[in-house]
Amino acid sequence: MSIHFSCTMCGRCCHDLRLPLAIDEALDWIARGGEVQLLCDAIVWPQEPLETDALAQHRRRRSFAAQSGRLPVRVTVTLVAAFAGPCPNLRPDMSCGAYHRRPRVCRIYPAEVNPFLPLDPAAKVCPSDAWSHTGPALMRAGRIANADTAALIAQSREADERDRVAKTYLCALLGYDTAALANEGFAVYAPARLRLEAALRAAQQSGAALDDPQPRSSHPWHFITNRSTTLATLQSIGASAGRAEDPSGPAHTPAYLGFFDGDISDSDRLNSLCAPGPLQL
Numbered sequence: 001m002s003i004h005f006s007c008t009m010c011g012r013c014c015h016d017l018r019l020p021l022a023i024d025e026a027l028d029w030i031a032r033g034g035e036v037q038l039l040c041d042a043i044v045w046p047q048e049p050l051e052t053d054a055l056a057q058h059r060r061r062r063s064f065a066a067q068s069g070r071l072p073v074r075v076t077v078t079l080v081a082a083f084a085g086p087c088p089n090l091r092p093d094m095s096c097g098a099y100h101r102r103p104r105v106c107r108i109y110p111a112e113v114n115p116f117l118p119l120d121p122a123a124k125v126c127p128s129d130a131w132s133h134t135g136p137a138l139m140r141a142g143r144i145a146n147a148d149t150a151a152l153i154a155q156s157r158e159a160d161e162r163d164r165v166a167k168t169y170l171c172a173l174l175g176y177d178t179a180a181l182a183n184e185g186f187a188v189y190a191p192a193r194l195r196l197e198a199a200l201r202a203a204q205q206s207g208a209a210l211d212d213p214q215p216r217s218s219h220p221w222h223f224i225t226n227r228s229t230t231l232a233t234l235q236s237i238g239a240s241a242g243r244a245e246d247p248s249g250p251a252h253t254p255a256y257l258g259f260f261d262g263d264i265s266d267s268d269r270l271n272s273l274c275a276p277g278p279l280q281l
């Protein structure tokens with residue numbers, strides 16, 4: 001089956017976003033006056049996955065090793081351009097004011113960067129006429145048909161893998177040590193722009209100098225959650241964990257962006273702790 005797509009320039013996809021950025025893109029966004037946040041999530045990682053476990057290997061390439069309490073974990077840090085309402089680059093005529101410098105993710109949309117997320121037009125904000133079969137093919141037989149988009153997706157995945165080394169330094173420099181449980185939410189850090197810019201540059205230099213193929217955090221990590229069953233389970237298996245809204249938490253306690261309100265069953269919780277599920281990126 002083919003999916004055809006042609007952008008109508010409606011501008012709907014340029015509002016109320018947290019746009020994932022590579023480090024070089026984050027520095028560019030900050031230089032143009034934008035705000036950048038760090039989204040941190042982590043997963044318990046009791047043993048290395050098989051080479052054939054494509055989903056776990058995908059997560060591994062985007063994360064660094066760390067310790068939480070008695071547990072080995074993998075931490076994923078995602079830099080995002082954050083804005084409510086229209087993107088600061090969006091012009092009144094819905095064109096992009098930073099078209100030639102827009103982030104990779106803007107160039108890739110509506111295709112998916114995550115190889116485990118099938119493209120679902122119904123899940124996108126693009127209007128129905130953008131998906132007319134008269135437009136150029138975006139997907140063919142489940143694969144990206146547009147060569148430029150395929151190249152951008154490959155670059156995005158390479159940047160994720162490359163940047164994780166610098167991100168271990170970035171978190172150490174900023175004193176960030178808290179993550180949400182993967183697939184349940186994010187711990188959200190919103191550092192001051194100039195502080196983040198300086199830390200990004202320093203981390204980028206350290207990461208480039210060492211280019212460690214197995215990056216590992218130098219400090220222990222702490223989980224936060226808004227769900228009592230998650231908290232109880234994490235603590236029962238030896239993780240360092242607390243409630244997201246606990247005012248006596250660590251000094252640099254981040255905000256919590258949860259995907260769920262209610263609790264889920266203990267058996268589902270145990271399964272989700274060790275099995276990397278659908279990722280957003």
Ligand code: SF4
Binds near residue numbers: 015087089090096097
């Ligand atoms: S950078 Fe341009 S394409 Fe990306 S969200 Fe902003 S206005 Fe839209």
Ligand code: SF4
Binds near residue numbers: 009011109
């Ligand atoms: S929502 Fe879709 S059709 Fe509209 S501007 Fe964005 S990519 Fe183009």
